[in-house]
Amino acid sequence: MSGWHVIEGRAVALAQENIDTDQLIPARFMSAPRSTGYGGFLLHDARQDDTGHVLNRFAGTSVLVTRRNFGSGSSREAAVYALVDFGVRAVFAPSFGDIFAGNAVNNGLLPARLPAEEIEALIEALGSNDALARVDLNARQAVIGGHAVVFDLDPLWQQKLVNGWDDIDLTTQHQAQILQFRAARFAAHQWAAPTV
Amino acid sequence: MSAPQTLFAKLWAAHEVMQRADGMSLLWVDRHLVHEGSHHAFAKLAARGMAVAAPDLTFGVVDHYAPTRPGAVAPDIRRMIDTLGQNAAAQGIRLFDLRDPGQGIVHVVGPEQGLTLPGLLINCGDSHTSTHGALGALAFGVGATEVAHILATQTIWQRKPKVMRIMVTGALGAGVAAKDLALHWIAKFGADGARGHAIEYAGPAIDTMSIEGRLTLCNLSIEGGARLGLIAPDQVTFDYLQGRAFAPKGAAWDSAVADWRALRTDAGAVFDREVTIDASTIAPTVTWGTSPEEALPITGHVPDPALLAAGAQAQARATLDYMGLTPGMALAGVAVDEVFIGSCTNGRIEDLRLAAAVLAGRKSRVPGLVSPGSALVKRQAEAEGLAQIFVGAGLEWADAGCSMCVGMNGDLVAAGQRCASSTNRNFRGRQGRGARTHLMSPAMVAAAAVMGYLADVRPLLEGRV
Ligand code: SF4
Numbered sequence: 001m002s003g004w005h006v007i008e009g010r011a012v013a014l015a016q017e018n019i020d021t022d023q024l025i026p027a028r029f030m031s032a033p034r035s036t037g038y039g040g041f042l043l044h045d046a047r048q049d050d051t052g053h054v055l056n057r058f059a060g061t062s063v064l065v066t067r068r069n070f071g072s073g074s075s076r077e078a079a080v081y082a083l084v085d086f087g088v089r090a091v092f093a094p095s096f097g098d099i100f101a102g103n104a105v106n107n108g109l110l111p112a113r114l115p116a117e118e119i120e121a122l123i124e125a126l127g128s129n130d131a132l133a134r135v136d137l138n139a140r141q142a143v144i145g146g147h148a149v150v151f152d153l154d155p156l157w158q159q160k161l162v163n164g165w166d167d168i169d170l171t172t173q174h175q176a177q178i179l180q181f182r183a184a185r186f187a188a189h190q191w192a193a194p195t196v
Numbered sequence: 197m198s199a200p201q202t203l204f205a206k207l208w209a210a211h212e213v214m215q216r217a218d219g220m221s222l223l224w225v226d227r228h229l230v231h232e233g234s235h236h237a238f239a240k241l242a243a244r245g246m247a248v249a250a251p252d253l254t255f256g257v258v259d260h261y262a263p264t265r266p267g268a269v270a271p272d273i274r275r276m277i278d279t280l281g282q283n284a285a286a287q288g289i290r291l292f293d294l295r296d297p298g299q300g301i302v303h304v305v306g307p308e309q310g311l312t313l314p315g316l317l318i319n320c321g322d323s324h325t326s327t328h329g330a331l332g333a334l335a336f337g338v339g340a341t342e343v344a345h346i347l348a349t350q351t352i353w354q355r356k357p358k359v360m361r362i363m364v365t366g367a368l369g370a371g372v373a374a375k376d377l378a379l380h381w382i383a384k385f386g387a388d389g390a391r392g393h394a395i396e397y398a399g400p401a402i403d404t405m406s407i408e409g410r411l412t413l414c415n416l417s418i419e420g421g422a423r424l425g426l427i428a429p430d431q432v433t434f435d436y437l438q439g440r441a442f443a444p445k446g447a448a449w450d451s452a453v454a455d456w457r458a459l460r461t462d463a464g465a466v467f468d469r470e471v472t473i474d475a476s477t478i479a480p481t482v483t484w485g486t487s488p489e490e491a492l493p494i495t496g497h498v499p500d501p502a503l504l505a506a507g508a509q510a511q512a513r514a515t516l517d518y519m520g521l522t523p524g525m526a527l528a529g530v531a532v533d534e535v536f537i538g539s540c541t542n543g544r545i546e547d548l549r550l551a552a553a554v555l556a557g558r559k560s561r562v563p564g565l566v567s568p569g570s571a572l573v574k575r576q577a578e579a580e581g582l583a584q585i586f587v588g589a590g591l592e593w594a595d596a597g598c599s600m601c602v603g604m605n606g607d608l609v610a611a612g613q614r615c616a617s618s619t620n621r622n623f624r625g626r627q628g629r630g631a632r633t634h635l636m637s638p639a640m641v642a643a644a645a646v647m648g649y650l651a652d653v654r655p656l657l658e659g660r661v
Contacts, residue, residue, distance in 0.1 A: 016511055018387060018487045022623040027602050031261075031276050034236060045625050069388040072421065072487075073623060075323040077236065077340035095388050098357075098423050099323055103339035120507065156218055156355065167341075168244070171349045174214065174222065178351055181213045181224050182250075191444035191452035192226055192316060194252065 001108050003164030004137065007089045009062030011133035011144045012054045013126040017067035019043075021100065024071065024079035038078060039085035054128060055086070063133040063144065064091045065122045071100025071111075080107045090135045092142070092151065094119055105157045108164065110137065112151035122147055137162055200462035203428050204359045204394045207334040207459070211317045213351060220353050227311055228254045228346050229302050229320035230289070232261045232276040237321060237343035238283040248287040250350040255311055256284045256291040259301045260604045262597030263294075264567050273605060287347075298441070300570020300596040303327040303540035307411060308572055310440025314429035314456040319346055324540050324620065325424075326417040330410035331437070332429030332459050337418065357423045358468035360393040361461075364401035366476035371654040373550065374409035375542060375618070375637035377401070378416035379481040379491040381473055387489040390422035393469065396461060397427050401475040407436040408546035415541045419488040419620055428460045480653055482527060483622045483635040485515045490622075491635070492527060494652045500524045518624060519632050520614065527650050530634075533613040535564035535591070535645045536627075537638050539601040542618035543569025547638040548577045551618075552585040554642035554656050561648030564591040564641075565607060567599035589645065603628050616644035 029041040047053045055061060064083075070093040071079060080103045083091070090110035101111040112135070114122075122144055125131070131145030137158060142149050159165070171178075186193045201209075213222040228250070230237075241248070248254055261276045263269050269277075277294065284291035292299045298309055303324050306312040314332030318325060321343040328335035338352065346352055368377060382389065395417050402410065410427050417425030427433075434453055437443045444452045479493035492498075500523035501512035516523060521530065537543070537551050548568065566586045568574040574596055577583050583593045600607040601619040603626075609615045611630025618641050619626075622633040634650060643653035 016514075018489075020487070020621075020623045022621065022626045026625050026629065027604050030233065030604070031235075031272050034239070045629055069386075069391075069421070069487075072387055073323065073621060075321055075325075075337040075339050076233070080339070095391060097388075098391060098421070099337055099339060103341065106339065106341035154355070156220060159218075167345050167353055168246075168348050171222065171345065171351060171353070175349075178213055178222075178224070178349060182350070185224060185226075189315070189452075189455060191313070191448045191455070194227070194311065194442050195444055195448070 001164045001166065003162045004108065005162060006134065006136050007062060008134045009089070010058060010060055010130045011063035011065060011126065012058050012061045012130045013123040014054065014064055014066040015123050018069045018072055019066060020073035021071060021076050021079040021097070022073060025076065025082040030076060030078050034081060037085050038081040039087065042082035042086045058130040060087065061130060062087050062089045063135065064088055065119060065126060065144065066091065066093045067119065068094040068116065070096050072097040075099045075103070077103045077107070080104050080109055084109055092119065092122065092144070105160055108161060110135065110153070110161055112142070112153055114149055114151050118149055200465040202359050202465045202467060203396055203459055203461045204426060207315065207317070208356060210315065211334065220355055222351050223317060223354055225319050225346050225350050225352055226253060226316040227318045228350070229306060229318065230254060230256045230343070231259050231302050231322065232280045234321050234343055235276065235279050236340040237347060240340070240344035241347050246348050248289065248347050251288040253350060254289045254347070256280055256289050257302045257305050258293050258299060260598045260602065262299070262595070263605055264594035264597045264599045264607060270606060297571055300572065301540045301543060301598055303415065304543060304569035304573065307331055307407070308440065308570060310437055310443030313437065313443065313452070314433060314459050319352060323418045324415050326422065327411050327415040327540055329424050329426040330407065330414040331433055332427060332456065334424065334426070336424040358393045359396065360390055360469040360471070361396045361398055361467045363470065363472040364397060364399040364475050365472060366474045367401055367404065368475045368478060371639060371657045372478055372480055373637040373639060374405060374412040376478050376481040377473070377475060378413050379483065379488065379635065380478045382416065382420040382488050383481070383491040385420060387419060387487050388421035390417065390420045393422050395422045395425045397425060398461070402427060403430065406546055407432060408544045411544065412541055416620055429456045480637065480640050482640060482650055484519065484521060484527060486518060486622055486624050488620070488622060488635060490515070494528050494640070494650065496527055498523060498525050498527060520612070528652060530650045531614070532562055532616045532634070532644050532649060534562050534609065534615050535560065535641050536600040536615055536617045536619065537564070537641050538567035538569065538599050539619040540569060541620040542638045543567065543573065545573050545576050547618065548573065548582050551638040551642040552582040553660050554639050554646060554653060555589040556585050558589060558646045560590045560645035562645060564645055565594055565600055566591050567594040568596050570596045591645065600627055602626065609633070616641045616650065
């Protein structure tokens with residue numbers, strides 16, 4: 001995965017709270033291999049029920065502004081794949097599901113936190129239209145529809161998004177230490193190794 | 197003397213291989229559980245040409261796509277199950293496949309096989325991995341990228357969450373279950389109320405709770421936004437685990453119990469947040485909306501969007517519209533079209549006993565499905581005569597799997613149909629496109645079946661428990 005510093009694109013608002021992972025990608029699509037491309041599954045049922053859905057009207061959207069508890073629910077990383085494959089690079093919300101946010105960062109998608117009042121102001125400014133957006137990851141600043149905001153992001157996640165780090169490569173450097181830990185743990189706590 | 201520590205801090209320290217300067221910890225994973233949905237992670241591993249680092253600590257189950265009713269299996273479902281079988285065989289992973297007498301939902305299988313033990317760190321690519329914390333394990337769900345990382349290294353990078361204690365005083369009333377306690381606190385604090393926290397549940401109501409109840413409570417921690425749920429192991433835990441297939445035996449068992457007795461929060465340990473709930477004030481609770489936080493006592497009324505803050509009205513209206521409910525209507529009396537009993541939340545033997553206690557000698561007014569949480573639970577329920585009660589009431593007795601909790605195997609609720617369900621998510625489309633889900637305890641599902649509408653189970657239990 002490659003890192004990024006700045007994105008410039010278009011933003012829309014999803015004026016809803018608790019947009020959960022089952023809404024982001026209904027379970028019936030999850031057996032598809034990733035090579036299929038998951039973008040068409042994003043918010044599938046909502047987009048099909050409402051042909052005027054903001055994501056149907058603005059297919060080039062790369063920034064979403066939404067209400068609290070975005071990505072709550074399941075660990076299904078497919079919810080992130082759907083966003084990323086659709087072209088979304090950043091989501092702004094007052095809060096995110098914990099596992100979702102971690103998954104997002106692992107796939108180069110920014111989960112940016114803003115206070116609820118600022119989110120409401122952005123939602124009002126965007127209405128049901130799209131607007132220009134520029135997100136600067138290094139500065140943790142964004143300009144969405146002319147509104148400048150400073151967002152909150154775990155500094156580690158910021159680093160990871162900027163550098164596009166791959167954890168497996170980092171961890172395998174510590175292999176000897178891990179094997180030592182395993183040996184010591186199972187020697188001290190024999191019961192911790194599965195029997196049978 | 198060292199400072200008093202929380203149970204969580206002890207478990208974390210016991211698994212920390214190293215800490216980076218930036219505060220991230222590399223944690224050792226004692227058990228890694230995989231299922232059909234782990235296919236993305238296996239594909240990532242294959243793309244790197246890597247093998248599973250610790251196949252002896254990795255266990256697979258077929259659950260999400262497991263067929264639960266007789267008949268032909270759709271090709272894409274068959275392919276998901278076969279892919280897991282091929283990955284498990286290629287990597288030397290013990291798999292509980294459809295023919296295995298231990299097959300079932302991953303969060304039911306772990307504890308009942310003794311794969312889940314106090315003091316272990318357990319990961320699975322499934323958010324309800326929080327369930328296993330009921331036995332005193334550090335257990336949390338992870339996404340596919342992290343599953344691939346665990347497969348490759350048997351470790352995971354994590355930042356230490358904050359710790360919150362939920363003290364539950366008093367006792368749950370008759371007909372009130374762990375499910376009601378969970379829905380109650382989620383409604384009180386919100387579906388993101390415990391975000392960023394590990395929860396330890398403690399207090400008299402927890403001490404006297406069965407393992408099944410504790411598993412239900414920890415299972416639902418994630419619906420309140422918590423990273424994981426945790427309960428200190430005690431004699432109830434040890435009695436539950438002794439003799440389980442993968443649990444330690446003989447001298448190893450004795451030394452295990454000696455170690456496990458130290459897994460408690462020390463007196464005076466400090467939590468980042470503490471809340472107290474009086475169990476005796478909780479009534480049977482049901483959800484009315486499309487988030488688990490939208491829950492009320494069965495004696496309550498559906499909210500009226502007109503009385504909410506201006507910004508919240510549109511969404512509340514959309515929710516009531518989706519759910520087919522009228523503002524202000526009483527929850528008791530809302531007609532249901534079908535019922536479902538099962539899932540990793542409430543598919544254990546005690547859950548089936550509680551539902552059967554309501555249904556015995558009665559008929560269900562609506563169709564419904566009962567899918568036990570595992571093949572072991574299924575056999576036990578048949579031996580105890582519970583299956584016969586469900587069938588006698590007119591419900592369908594199915595095989596074990598995730599079934600109608602998520603509908604991946606084709607057990608779906610049709611659009612517009614209202615289902616009283618013992619599961620954990622009432623999200624839009626969760627049980628099927630357009631499905632209307634009301635979450636509640638298995639006993640409350642049984643009450644809805646008997647009455648044909650959402651109903652307080654307590655009168656139906658008089659003279660029965
Ligand atoms: S029963 Fe439902 S919540 Fe539990 S693991 Fe299966 S799909 Fe997930």
